Structures are given as C-alpha cells and as structure tokens.
Amino acid sequence: MSKAVKNYKAGEGMKVNIAGLQMKNPVITASGTFGYGEEYADYIDLNLLGGISVKGLSLAPRAGNPPPRIMETTGGMLNSVGLQNIGVDAFIEEKIPFLRKFDVAVIANIYGESYADYAAVAAKLDGVPGVHALEVNISCPNVQKGGLSFGADPRAAAEVTRRVRAKNSLPLIVKLTPNVTDITVIARAVEQAGADAVSLINTLTGMSIDLDTREPHLKSITGGLSGPAIKPVALRMVWQVARQVKIPVIGMGGIMTARDALEFMVAGASAVQVGTASFVNPRSGVEIIDGMQGYMKKNRIKKITDIVGTLKT
Amino acid sequence: MKDICLGLVTANEEIKRNYFLMKVALPDGFTDPLPGQFVMMRIAGLQDPFLSRPLSIYAFSRSQKGCMIELLYRVAGRGTGIMAGLIAGSEVEVIGPLGQSYVVDPRRENIVFIAGGIGVAPLSLLAGHLGETVCREASSMTFFLGARTAEEIVGLELLHKYCYRVIVCTDDGSMGEKGQVISVFKKEMAKFPSAETALYACGPRPMLKALAIMVGGKYMCQVSLEERMACGVGACAGCVVAIKEQAGAMAYRRVCADGPVFDLEKVIWQ
Numbered sequence: 001m002s003k004a005v006k007n008y009k010a011g012e013g014m015k016v017n018i019a020g021l022q023m024k025n026p027v028i029t030a031s032g033t034f035g036y037g038e039e040y041a042d043y044i045d046l047n048l049l050g051g052i053s054v055k056g057l058s059l060a061p062r063a064g065n066p067p068p069r070i071m072e073t074t075g076g077m078l079n080s081v082g083l084q085n086i087g088v089d090a091f092i093e094e095k096i097p098f099l100r101k102f103d104v105a106v107i108a109n110i111y112g113e114s115y116a117d118y119a120a121v122a123a124k125l126d127g128v129p130g131v132h133a134l135e136v137n138i139s140c141p142n143v144q145k146g147g148l149s150f151g152a153d154p155r156a157a158a159e160v161t162r163r164v165r166a167k168n169s170l171p172l173i174v175k176l177t178p179n180v181t182d183i184t185v186i187a188r189a190v191e192q193a194g195a196d197a198v199s200l201i202n203t204l205t206g207m208s209i210d211l212d213t214r215e216p217h218l219k220s221i222t223g224g225l226s227g228p229a230i231k232p233v234a235l236r237m238v239w240q241v242a243r244q245v246k247i248p249v250i251g252m253g254g255i256m257t258a259r260d261a262l263e264f265m266v267a268g269a270s271a272v273q274v275g276t277a278s279f280v281n282p283r284s285g286v287e288i289i290d291g292m293q294g295y296m297k298k299n300r301i302k303k304i305t306d307i308v309g310t311l312k313t
Numbered sequence: 314m315k316d317i318c319l320g321l322v323t324a325n326e327e328i329k330r331n332y333f334l335m336k337v338a339l340p341d342g343f344t345d346p347l348p349g350q351f352v353m354m355r356i357a358g359l360q361d362p363f364l365s366r367p368l369s370i371y372a373f374s375r376s377q378k379g380c381m382i383e384l385l386y387r388v389a390g391r392g393t394g395i396m397a398g399l400i401a402g403s404e405v406e407v408i409g410p411l412g413q414s415y416v417v418d419p420r421r422e423n424i425v426f427i428a429g430g431i432g433v434a435p436l437s438l439l440a441g442h443l444g445e446t447v448c449r450e451a452s453s454m455t456f457f458l459g460a461r462t463a464e465e466i467v468g469l470e471l472l473h474k475y476c477y478r479v480i481v482c483t484d485d486g487s488m489g490e491k492g493q494v495i496s497v498f499k500k501e502m503a504k505f506p507s508a509e510t511a512l513y514a515c516g517p518r519p520m521l522k523a524l525a526i527m528v529g530g531k532y533m534c535q536v537s538l539e540e541r542m543a544c545g546v547g548a549c550a551g552c553v554v555a556i557k558e559q560a561g562a563m564a565y566r567r568v569c570a571d572g573p574v575f576d577l578e579k580v581i582w583q
C-alpha cells in the first residue's frame with residue numbers, strides 16, 4: 001500500500017555545472033519552499049537533490065507578515081510570508097552544520113532592504129564552508145521597502161549585483177522578478193554587473209478576495225502567486241532571457257513534473273528549481289529527477305546538457 | 314525516513330448535515346498519532362484542489378490488518394467539499410502524524426475539555442488516550458461540548474464512553490443547556506480548583522479568545538489552533554500565529570510544526 005520508494009540515484013549524464021557550481025543533477029529546491037532543508041529531511045534523502053536554495057536570509061532575523069499569509073487559488077497559491085527568517089548569523093551557526101552532512105549544493109538565498117544590507121549579508125557568507133553559491137533575491141514582491149524597487153529597476157538591480165560581487169567570491173546567481181515590463185532588460189543589467197547566472201521567475205503579484213466578507217484573503221492584501229498556474233508565463237520569460245544573456249539561466253515557475261522541468265531546459269534553462277510542488281508532494285524534487293532520467297533513456301539523450309536551448313522555432 | 318502513505322477510504326459518512334466521518338485504512342508504517350496531532354490529506358492523483366488539507370485525527374486503531382485513522386470534519390470550503398464526495402475505495406495520500414501533541418500533567422486531578430463544534434475531534438482523541446493509555450478514571454474527566462444548534466453537535470458517542478460527565482450546550486437551546494460553551498463552563502468553574510485542573514480546548518477563534526479572557530493565567534490551559542496550511546511540515550511558514558515569547562516579545566510560530574497545540578496564555582489574539 002505504501003508508495004514505492006525507488007532508488008533515485010542520478011546518473012553521470014545528469015551532471016551540470018552552473019557558473020562553477022557543480023551539481024549531480026540540475027534540480028534545485030526553490031527558496032522559501034523547502035525551509036532550511038531539515039524540514040523535509042524526514043521525507044526525502046537530501047543527497048539525491050542537485051541543490052537546495054534555502055529560505056531567504058536577511059542581516060537581522062525577521063518576523064514576517066501578519067497572518068493570514070496563504071490562500072489556495074486555481075492551480076496554485078498566493079503567499080505573503082514576508083521573508084520570515086532566522087537571520088544570516090543563526091543560519092551559519094544553526095543550519096549549516098546540518099546541511100553539511102549531505103552531499104548537495106547549498107545555495108544561500110539572500111536579500112536586503114538597502115545596498116549596504118545586501119553587501120553585509122554577502123560578506124558574512126563569504127568563505128563559510130558548506131555554502132556553495134549565493135542567490136540574490138532582488139525580486140520578492142512582499143516587502144514594500146525592499147524587493148520590488150531593486151528588481152524592477154535595471155540600475156538598482158545592477159548596483160545590488162556589484163555590491164554583492166565585491167563582498168563574496170562564490171558563484172553569484174541573481175533571482176529575477178517577473179513583475180516588470182521587460183525582464184530581459186534586468187537580466188542584461190545584472191549580467192553586465194557581474195552575475196554568474198540568473199534564476200527566474202519569482203512569484204507573480206496577485207490577490208484573492210472573499211466575496212462574502214469583501215475582504216482580501218491575505219492580510220497583506222496582495223501576495224505572490226506560484227504553482228502550475230504561472231508555468232506558461234515562466235516558460236516564456238526563461239526563453240526570452242536565455243536568448244539575451246550569455247550566462248546560465250535557472251528556470252522555475254510552476255514545475256510539477258519531469259516534463260515541466262525538461263520544457264524549461266528546452267526553452268534555455270541550464271538547471272531548474274522546484275518550489276510549490278514540494279508542498280503538494282514532499283518528494284517532488286526526487287521524483288522529477290527520476291522522471292527526467294527516464295525521459296533521457298527513452299529518447300537516447302546521453303547528457304542532460306544536450307537538451308538545453310533546443311527549442312525549434 | 315517518514316512515508317507519504319497511500320490510504321484507502323473505507324467509509325465516508327455524513328453523520329450530520331455538513332459533518333462527515335471518514336475512515337482511512339493506512340499501511341503498518343504509519344506512526345501511532347499522539348492526541349492533538351493532525352494529517353495532511355489529499356485525493357490521490359488529483360491536482361485540484363491544489364493543496365493538501367490539514368485534518369485533526371479523531372480516532373486511531375491498530376490491528377493485525379493494519380491501522381486505521383478516523384477523521385471527523387466539517388465541510389468548510391471547496392477542499393473539504395470535494396473530500397465529502399469521496400466514496401469507499403477511494404485512494405488518498407496522507408502525510409503524518411504531524412505537529413505537537415497536548416501535554417498531559419499527571420499531577421492534575423481534574424481534566425476539563427471545552428470544545429466548540431468540530432473542535433471536538435482532537436479533544437476526543439485526547440480523552441480516549443487519557444482513559445485507555447494513561448488509565449485516567451472517567452470520573453476525573455469532564456467534557457463541555459457546545460455548538461450553535463443540535464444539528465452541529467457531533468462526536469457524543471465516544472465522549473460518553475471516555476468521560477463521566479458530558480455537558481452539551483447549544484446557542485439556541487435545541488440540545489442540552491442553552492448558552493455558549495464558555496458561559497456554561499463559567500457557571501461550573503468553581504468546581505474545578507485551578508491548581509488541580511488542566512483545561513484543554515479547541516474550537517472557533519472567538520470562543521478560544523473568550524476563554525483566554527476568562528481563564529487567562531488562572532488555569533493551565535492548552536488549545537489547538539486551526540489555520541490554512543500549504544506544506545504542513547514547517548517549511549512554508551504560511552500558517553503562523555502570533556505567540557508571546559519571553560520578555561514580552563512576539564514571534565510568529567507555525568501552527569503546523571510549533572503547534573497546533575499552544576499554551577492558551579501565550580497566544581496573541583488579533
């Protein structure tokens with residue numbers, strides 16, 4: 001009766017290298033959906049994942065937004081968690097020792113409310129054993145003072161990238177917001193400012209209303225939409241960005257299955273992130289890896305990198 | 314490694330209008346739940362509703378054939394509405410048992426339960442646990458069960474088995490005493506010396522808030538809270554509640570992982 005637990009060990013052909021970040025496969029669990037790894041360690045073997053992007057870290061601990069914070073929507077969900085986190089110091093002290101027990105790429109997702117904040121968090125993570133890359137959140141739509149303004153303005157996005165680059169030598173991924181007119185402009189700006197890779201998309205700003213009370217379902221009124229509902233938008237943006245930048249693109253947005261993940265790679269992504277799917281099924285990440293390998297075998301694809309950017313138009 | 318269990322619905326009966334009792338057969342590997350714990354459940358293979366639903370565990374049994382959880386739930390929205398349509402033989406995916414359980418202090422002679430409506434579910438499991446596992450005399454346990462009308466009083470059969478006294482009350486007087494469960498408890502409060510009594514409560518937020526105002530600080534009281542959840546395992550921080558920390562500070566704690574059981578006096582009612 002129990003669901004079969006298969007041996008999901010990734011083959012050689014699944015290896016990827018994203019701007020110096022070596023991973024045994026291209027599947028990363030997305031920031032904000034996988035805690036600090038330990039929350040899911042009872043449900044899946046973290047060693048099987050390509051990478052884990054941890055919950056966004058700020059300089060000081062952050063309480064987050066008042067509840068209610070989430071609402072289910074058609075084919076997805078809205079959240080306004082507000083970047084609740086334990087702060088970068090507690091992360092290094094309390095969470096890294098646990099993550100170091102696993103053979104998995106640990107990506108520290110960071111954010112700030114000022115250029116100085118970003119630089120300070122990046123500096124604290126420089127040279128910390130067990131952290132393999134940085135992912136800079138310039139895009140979270142929940143925090144009014146932060147996220148949106150940096151990620152929606154190419155000059156601000158570039159400045160954040162430069163400040164972080166100056167303080168940290170790890171592979172630097174900049175995570176982009178879809179809540180802009182032309183995402184390729186921001187992607188090019190951070191590439192020129194020294195980003196090693198870009199990841200996209202973060203959540204799309206949305207809202208949901210309770211008709212009977214005429215109140216928003218979220219206390220913060222608006223929140224970030226994620227889940228399969230956003231996949232077509234994400235796929236389109238990954239395709240657009242991959243054609244405009246030379247650095248690797250990490251694709252995400254509504255990936256639920258191996259086929260979804262492979263579609264992102266065909267559109268030009270060198271790796272993918274699995275987010276909201278983990279809420280629905282904690283084993284999504286490893287099941288996607290397994291499914292990708294099955295697809296490769298069936299279609300005689302030797303290396304996963306061979307599929308990247310092979311969209312026929 | 315914890316399993317994501319595939320469960321088989323063996324019964325899903327509407328016991329009162331909008332109130333259902335679902336029985337789910339689970340594999341042996343399912344851990345015995347502690348009172349107050351819950352499961353995340355979804356219909357196997359279905360992506361709509363998108364998220365799993367948190368459901369209190371109402372009863373649990375283990376036999377040679379395997380184990381069985383019983384879920385007593387109210388149809389509150391779209392997710393539970395679809396769940397209500399499940400027939401025997403349907404498959405569900407179950408993660409659990411999850412969350413922190415009620416803490417039982419053996420020195421407390423009197424146990425008082427205060428439930429509003431569907432809040433009876435986790436408290437019934439606790440009463441059964443105290444009777445069967447901890448060998449509490451039924452005479453030491455008093456259960457106050459309230460709802461708006463007789464049509465919303467569920468779970469009485471088991472309570473009569475576990476507790477010596479079950480006091481039923483309804484807002485409209487259609488069953489038991491007339492009045493809200495908190496006021497009915499208030500009338501009897503003097504019978505339960507605070508130093509010897511433990512209170513356990515579950516129900517709608519306004520009821521729990523009224524209880525907090527009435528007994529706050531006077532009684533040892535634990536409550537279990539309900540909140541919309543996405544992951545159920547502490548990863549998303551979507552289901553938080555404001556909790557008083559030491560030195561008057563406030564923090565958002567996750568109902569799924571830090572709760573759903575909290576000390577009543579620590580909950581900040583907003």
